Amino acid sequence: MIVTEGLTKVFKNFRRPPVTAVDNINYSVDEGTIFGYLGPNGAGKTTTIKMISTILPPTSGTARVCGYDIIKQPLEVKKRIGLMPENSGFYGNLTGLNVLMYYGEFYGKPKKVRRQRSLELLEDIGLGDAIYRKVKNYSHGMRKRLTFCVALFNEPDLLILDEPTSGLDPQGTYEFRNRIRSLSNEGITIFLSSHLLTEVEQICDMVGIIHQGKIVDSGSIDYLQKKIEGSSTEMTVAFQMDDVADEVLSSFGEMDGIKAAQKVGKEYFFRVDSKKRIPEVNNELVRNKIGVYSINVKHVSLEDIYLNLTGGGGK
Numbered sequence: 001m002i003v004t005e006g007l008t009k010v011f012k013n014f015r016r017p018p019v020t021a022v023d024n025i026n027y028s029v030d031e032g033t034i035f036g037y038l039g040p041n042g043a044g045k046t047t048t049i050k051m052i053s054t055i056l057p058p059t060s061g062t063a064r065v066c067g068y069d070i071i072k073q074p075l076e077v078k079k080r081i082g083l084m085p086e087n088s089g090f091y092g093n094l095t096g097l098n099v100l101m102y103y104g105e106f107y108g109k110p111k112k113v114r115r116q117r118s119l120e121l122l123e124d125i126g127l128g129d130a131i132y133r134k135v136k137n138y139s140h141g142m143r144k145r146l147t148f149c150v151a152l153f154n155e156p157d158l159l160i161l162d163e164p165t166s167g168l169d170p171q172g173t174y175e176f177r178n179r180i181r182s183l184s185n186e187g188i189t190i191f192l193s194s195h196l197l198t199e200v201e202q203i204c205d206m207v208g209i210i211h212q213g214k215i216v217d218s219g220s221i222d223y224l225q226k227k228i229e230g231s232s233t234e235m236t237v238a239f240q241m242d243d244v245a246d247e248v249l250s251s252f253g254e255m256d257g258i259k260a261a262q263k264v265g266k267e268y269f270f271r272v273d274s275k276k277r278i279p280e281v282n283n284e285l286v287r288n289k290i291g292v293y294s295i296n297v298k299h300v301s302l303e304d305i306y307l308n309l310t311g312g313g314g315k
């Protein structure tokens with residue numbers, strides 16, 4: 001559905017060094033998937049989205065979207081995609097219905113069809129009460145819904161959503177996620193950007209993690225979860241060190257699956273290759289009659305993997 005070939009965007013700033021917002025991305029998103037484009041603020045998500053939606057020309061490289069080249073056949077691409085931008089400006093004096101009618105005209109639909117489709121969408125997306133209300137009086141959540149209606153107007157094959165739930169309350173977010181799932185069940189491919197791992201984990205089946213303009217990891221949610229199982233677990237055990245013979249302490253380091261074992265102050269620290277080692281270490285402590293007064297276990301989470309890949313914070 002989307003295939004990028006060396007897709008790159010460099011912003012040349014006046015009197016400041018250029019910024020490579022998207023750096024040679026080669027990636028493909030399969031038809032029928034819900035793809036999560038995950039990365040911290042400033043990673044290059046919006047810039048990628050603008051390029052694949054033909055709003056912004058790449059500095060180099062290209063992409064095929066719905067089978068068409070974004071540079072050579074932008075109109076063919078535009079006809080098949082629905083874009084929900086991060087922020088959208090509407091003329092405040094238009095009503096919700098006016099806005100959709102306006103976009104419908106843009107798509108060349110006859111007036112009757114436009115009106116029918118607009119009313120259906122507004123009703124369906126939960127703006128039924130606000131059809132004739134001016135957009136300047138809409139709440140943030142209502143504007144997001146309206147933007148979503150615009151994205152859906154032309155019955156797209158590919159729906160591109162840039163941080164769709166940002167600023168929504170939990171109820172709005174929940175409804176939104178359900179809607180995305182049902183659109184996916186209807187066969188629409190979904191490309192969704194987010195800086196929230198939990199969001200991507202909950203709705204997407206494939207993920208690409210972007211950091212400083214580059215894809216640093218990608219695959220299915222299952223793949224990422226398997227990665228966790230393969231990562232190490234840390235456990236810290238506190239016991240009265242003086243009561244334990246040195247040979248016993250060093251024997252821990254020789255157990256199967258122990259990647260590291262060392263004294264840290266008055267506590268003992270283990271890094272084990274999987275969580276199934278925890279009961280094994282525990283049994284060994286009991287066998288040696290070591291009086292344990294606390295055990296702390298830290299499992300690696302998807303969040304840890306994400307933070308590790310992206311260095312934590314955004315810009």
Ligand SMILES: Nc1ncnc2c1ncn2[C@@H]1O[C@H](COP(=O)(O)OP(=O)(O)O)[C@@H](O)[C@H]1O
Nearest residue numbers: 011019021039040041042043044045046047048
């Ligand atoms: N029009 C622009 N001019 C200069 N730099 C830009 C422009 N748009 C984005 N950038 C820079 O490109 C990088 C990526 O931005 P963006 O794609 O908006 O990231 P994200 O959507 O992941 O938060 C950032 O460093 C941002 O400051």
Ligand SMILES: [Mg+2]
Nearest residue numbers: 045046047086
């Ligand atoms: Mg963005």
